[in-house]
Amino acid sequence: MATMENFKCMMCGYEYQELVEEGEDKERSCPKCRSNSIRHLKNRPSGDNTDGKSKKVKQ
Amino acid sequence: MEEVSGYIGNFTITIRKKARYVDTSVCNACAECANVCPVLKPDEYQMGLSTRKAIYIPFPQAVPCSYILNMDDCLGNNPIACGKCAEACEQDAINYDDEDELIKREVGAVIVAIGLDVYDPTEMDEYGYTRYDNVITSMEFERLICAGGPTEGHFVRPSDHERPKRIGFIQCVGSRNPEIGRPYCSNICCMNTIKDTLLLADHYPDVQCSVFYQDIRAFGKSFEDMFQRSKEAGTRYIRGLPGDIEEDPETRNLTLIAENTTTGQIERHEFDMIVLSVGVVPPKDLAKISGLLTLSKTSDGFFMESHPKLKPVDAPTRGIFFAGFCEAPKDIKDSVCQAGAASSRAGALLNKGQVQVEAITSVIDADACRKCGACAPVCPYSAIKWKKGEVAVVIEAACAGCGNCGAACNFDAITMRHFTDAQYLAQIRAILAEDPQDKVFVFACNWCSYSGGDMAGISRMTYPASNRLVRTMCSARVSEEMVLEAFRCGAPVVLVSGCHYADCHYINANRQTVKRVQRLWNKLEKAGVRPERLQLEWISAAEGQKFAKVMGQMEELRKTVTKEEIEHAMEALKPKPRKAKKEKEAAAVTG
Numbered sequence: 248m249a250t251m252e253n254f255k256c257m258m259c260g261y262e263y264q265e266l267v268e269e270g271e272d273k274e275r276s277c278p279k280c281r282s283n284s285i286r287h288l289k290n291r292p293s294g295d296n297t298d299g300k301s302k303k304v305k306q
Numbered sequence: 307m308e309e310v311s312g313y314i315g316n317f318t319i320t321i322r323k324k325a326r327y328v329d330t331s332v333c334n335a336c337a338e339c340a341n342v343c344p345v346l347k348p349d350e351y352q353m354g355l356s357t358r359k360a361i362y363i364p365f366p367q368a369v370p371c372s373y374i375l376n377m378d379d380c381l382g383n384n385p386i387a388c389g390k391c392a393e394a395c396e397q398d399a400i401n402y403d404d405e406d407e408l409i410k411r412e413v414g415a416v417i418v419a420i421g422l423d424v425y426d427p428t429e430m431d432e433y434g435y436t437r438y439d440n441v442i443t444s445m446e447f448e449r450l451i452c453a454g455g456p457t458e459g460h461f462v463r464p465s466d467h468e469r470p471k472r473i474g475f476i477q478c479v480g481s482r483n484p485e486i487g488r489p490y491c492s493n494i495c496c497m498n499t500i501k502d503t504l505l506l507a508d509h510y511p512d513v514q515c516s517v518f519y520q521d522i523r524a525f526g527k528s529f530e531d532m533f534q535r536s537k538e539a540g541t542r543y544i545r546g547l548p549g550d551i552e553e554d555p556e557t558r559n560l561t562l563i564a565e566n567t568t569t570g571q572i573e574r575h576e577f578d579m580i581v582l583s584v585g586v587v588p589p590k591d592l593a594k595i596s597g598l599l600t601l602s603k604t605s606d607g608f609f610m611e612s613h614p615k616l617k618p619v620d621a622p623t624r625g626i627f628f629a630g631f632c633e634a635p636k637d638i639k640d641s642v643c644q645a646g647a648a649s650s651r652a653g654a655l656l657n658k659g660q661v662q663v664e665a666i667t668s669v670i671d672a673d674a675c676r677k678c679g680a681c682a683p684v685c686p687y688s689a690i691k692w693k694k695g696e697v698a699v700v701i702e703a704a705c706a707g708c709g710n711c712g713a714a715c716n717f718d719a720i721t722m723r724h725f726t727d728a729q730y731l732a733q734i735r736a737i738l739a740e741d742p743q744d745k746v747f748v749f750a751c752n753w754c755s756y757s758g759g760d761m762a763g764i765s766r767m768t769y770p771a772s773n774r775l776v777r778t779m780c781s782a783r784v785s786e787e788m789v790l791e792a793f794r795c796g797a798p799v800v801l802v803s804g805c806h807y808a809d810c811h812y813i814n815a816n817r818q819t820v821k822r823v824q825r826l827w828n829k830l831e832k833a834g835v836r837p838e839r840l841q842l843e844w845i846s847a848a849e850g851q852k853f854a855k856v857m858g859q860m861e862e863l864r865k866t867v868t869k870e871e872i873e874h875a876m877e878a879l880k881p882k883p884r885k886a887k888k889e890k891e892a893a894a895v896t897g
């Protein structure tokens with residue numbers, strides 16, 4: 248299954264989204280500057296300001 | 307193959323010999339069993355164009371020439387259900403209770419020659435393969451024109467069993483098509499079609515063949531001659547792949563619509579039959595074999611060789627060799643050449659009787675090992691044996707010396723010969739002892755990035771002189787600790803560089819580099835250090851230009867790092883007390 252993931256180029260700062268296939272083995276490079284310094288940003292649901300780890304909500 | 311253990315010269319392989327349910331030593335292939343078998347199934351060998359029984363000989367030339375009972379199709383031995391074949395067999399060869407057999411073999415080398423699968427054109431709906439009876443694949447064509455085929459060589463079309471007079475061939479079905487994830491050329495289809503047109507011209511001179519293609523690749527010995535002969539025999543070659551095929555419901559004839567890219571015109575051609583020249587795909591067992599033998603794949607899904615030019619039949623795992631299609635699409639001649647080369651390579655290895663072990667290997671300190679097992683899964687060669695609760699052990703004959711395990715070990719229990727942690731820490735400190743703020747610190751892998759630097763040098767390319775390179779065998783040797791130490795010593799910028807994915811000298815070790823750099827970016831950010839100060843680049847040995855460009859970018863980046871940022875990182879990334887032992891060793895090396 249493929250999911251849309253967020254990436255950031257650590258060289259030029261460009262942020263973009265790309266479909267990622269499960270278990271894919273792909274060399275990444277920035278669509279803008281071709282740098283390989285591509286940081287995989289953890290997907291965060293909108294409005295969530297946690298670090299991506301689930302938090303228990305008090306009832 | 308069910309299981310593989312061991313290493314070069316000492317593999318143990320477990321093979322499952324599937325139950326045949328027929329004793330080959332007494333079966334005389336009289337066919338009495340098949341005559342009475344009531345089950346009819348599509349015959350796989352004839353591409354489903356005819357049927358076989360549940361008990362059958364897979365194909366006429368099969369060795370041994372003996373029947374085989376397919377238990378998935380068989381109605382069983384229950385006399386109420388069937389059991390007819392056993393009754394009919396005078397030789398008493400049929401044994402319904404036969405079982406799979408597991409065979410163990412000790413071998414010194416393994417040759418992987420698992421072949422190919424053929425592309426299934428069902429997904430390319432525009433060609434109507436599943437909608438129109440008279441659209442067939444090149445494999446089905448092969449059976450229809452073969453004397454041993456379902457029609458005994460009488461060439462007829464499926465819809466009405468009439469002999470077709472106008473035949474269209476469509477090339478590159480499932481090849482050179484990135485849209486369906488198959489960008490590679492299948493290598494054999496052009497020549498196969500040319501051969502088919504010559505065969506038709508020879509058997510049925512009144513047949514008109516038309517071939518729709520994007521390029522004809524006829525580059526082997528005598529291939530161009532065959533292509534010319536096909537044209538002289540009257541075959542029309544039309545440059546352009548069809549966009550659509552329509553069927554006349556009454557005549558069942560097919561109209562093909564294509565842009566002729568030579569004339570720029572949209573053309574309609576009517577045919578009695580259309581043959582899809584299907585490409586090849588990696589065999590479905592490839593993933594399983596790849597897991598058992600720790601082999602890796604190239605982006606097109608075939609096995610990756612150790613080196614595309616210098617070691618084209620060796621797998622990156624020592625003692626394993628490739629022959630044929632599983633490594634890349636190739637024709638019969640190339641497959642035979644590769645098979646000869648693979649058996650020679652294996653023969654040379656076995657005859658030598660001993661293997662030379664890599665000088666740079668990992669050694670595990672049994673006292674320091676905390677038995678966590680973090681090292682074993684990162685080894686691309688499966689050279690580390692570890693069981694829960696036990697000290698990990700390196701099989702030196704299998705270790706290629708990437709140093710990935712050393713970077714993964716959190717307890718300093720792994721020493722990589724000639725490239726120890728202590729040596730690296732000493733280098734980092736010595737390089738950054740003076741004016742670290744003016745330096746770009748670079749870890750460069752031996753095989754690609756470091757050589758890329760050499761290439762930039764011998765090509766007389768200019769780039770800023772601020773960089774300081776430390777050579778590692780693989781970029782995966784660079785531990786998180788080594789990068790952090792560089793920042794602690796005041797490095798404004800650290801670059802980790804290695805081979806491109808397809809070039810990794812250690813199968814796929816550099817995937818661990820990516821994971822480590824990702825973790826480091828998170829760590830730096832958490833410590834309030836600008837993560838951009840750590841960069842990652844893949845630079846091949848031929849990319850001197852890229853090396854020079856990257857060094858320029860690093861220098862620009864360095865200029866943006868302030869004194870305050872450097873000082874903050876030195877403080878914020880201070881080591882934890884546990885590292886004291888390594889500290890001592892490094893101090894000793896530095897003297």
Ligand SMILES: [Zn+2]
Pocket residue numbers: 256257258259260261277278279280281282
């Ligand atoms: Zn970029």
